[in-house]
Amino acid sequence: MPVELKGMPIGELESFFSAEGKERFRARQMSRWLYQRFADDFSGMTDLSKPFRDQLSAGCTLTAPACELVDGSSDGTEKYLFRLQDGESVESVMIPEEGRTTLCVSSQVGCAMRCGFCATGAIGFKRNMTAAEIVNQVVFAGKRLKARDQLLTNIVFMGMGEPLENYDEVSRVIEILLSVYGFHLAGKRVTVSTAGVVPRMLSLSERFPVSIAVSLNAARDDLRSELMPINRKYPLKELVGAMREIPLHRGRKVTVEYVLLQGVNDSLADARDVARLLKGIPVKINLIPFNAHEFGDFVSPPRSVADAFRDVLIDAGMLAITRGRRGNDISAACGQLSAGQKA
Numbered sequence: 001m002p003v004e005l006k007g008m009p010i011g012e013l014e015s016f017f018s019a020e021g022k023e024r025f026r027a028r029q030m031s032r033w034l035y036q037r038f039a040d041d042f043s044g045m046t047d048l049s050k051p052f053r054d055q056l057s058a059g060c061t062l063t064a065p066a067c068e069l070v071d072g073s074s075d076g077t078e079k080y081l082f083r084l085q086d087g088e089s090v091e092s093v094m095i096p097e098e099g100r101t102t103l104c105v106s107s108q109v110g111c112a113m114r115c116g117f118c119a120t121g122a123i124g125f126k127r128n129m130t131a132a133e134i135v136n137q138v139v140f141a142g143k144r145l146k147a148r149d150q151l152l153t154n155i156v157f158m159g160m161g162e163p164l165e166n167y168d169e170v171s172r173v174i175e176i177l178l179s180v181y182g183f184h185l186a187g188k189r190v191t192v193s194t195a196g197v198v199p200r201m202l203s204l205s206e207r208f209p210v211s212i213a214v215s216l217n218a219a220r221d222d223l224r225s226e227l228m229p230i231n232r233k234y235p236l237k238e239l240v241g242a243m244r245e246i247p248l249h250r251g252r253k254v255t256v257e258y259v260l261l262q263g264v265n266d267s268l269a270d271a272r273d274v275a276r277l278l279k280g281i282p283v284k285i286n287l288i289p290f291n292a293h294e295f296g297d298f299v300s301p302p303r304s305v306a307d308a309f310r311d312v313l314i315d316a317g318m319l320a321i322t323r324g325r326r327g328n329d330i331s332a333a334c335g336q337l338s339a340g341q342k343a
């Protein structure tokens, strides 16, 4: 079996090259080729000797990203559809904003969380993605932006899947994203979002200085369990306990996402419950008006309701914003990713 080098963090590349009897700096060279220069084959790696390149070609593979479709939104957002080697597909979304460009990446094909309002949950779980497949989304977007003299500045694990249910491969990718020999991003520019896999939330945040986002979506256990089955395993008390424990680097807040569903979780009483639940935790709350898709029949509340909800939180001394609908016209907004699967 040829060895896949794409997806290996620097430590793994070092072990690989040392086992092959190569010098240690070869790993750094390779890491730069893969994650900074976005190389897809060995032939262009001109600082490696020809025999060495031939040897690599014989024993190793470098899987290239296979983007089948680019969909552009009127607001500049782009959605990419990737075909994986076994025929499965996933999507990522590139979101340009003032002063930063964010890529929202998928970590699983489908998702096992089955949150009632999410299109990815509706298609169910297919499989975990490999580190190579996850990182290739970043490689593809990085290369595309580089051609426009732009840089990818932020990565959010908010695409398809539950990143903490694919802990090992996601951890390898985070190592690559943070490494000086990889994408060299600051931890605060990498956000891992979770539906609330409590034990792994803590271990990940102890291991890496990344930002954590929690999809809260309800502040009462009965309602949250109905909307998000994971709540039966890790109820609010445990989730909020973990949010208190997550090591907070100076000035860093835990992001909280809250999808607003009309008549379900959008009342002023719900807002007061959120404020009470999160009291004393440094959080930044993103209110996301429900984005419609073909898999469910929830409805988004009107803007005025979203604003009133936000104001209750602000009056309680919290940082809260209502998120705009980026990429809604190309089904690239939160909760709309289904990679072309139909209901």
Ligand code: SAH
Pocket (backbone or CB within 6 Å): 113, 117, 118, 119, 157, 158, 159, 160, 161, 162, 163, 193, 194, 195, 196, 213, 214, 215, 217, 257, 258, 259, 288, 289, 290, 291, 292, 293, 334, 335, 336
């Ligand atoms: N599984 C992880 C990563 C996905 S993030 C997690 O749950 O955090 C995707 C975000 O979009 C989550 O915060 C989710 O609550 C939100 N979301 C899902 N469906 C949505 C929809 N239809 N409209 C708006 N937001 C939605």
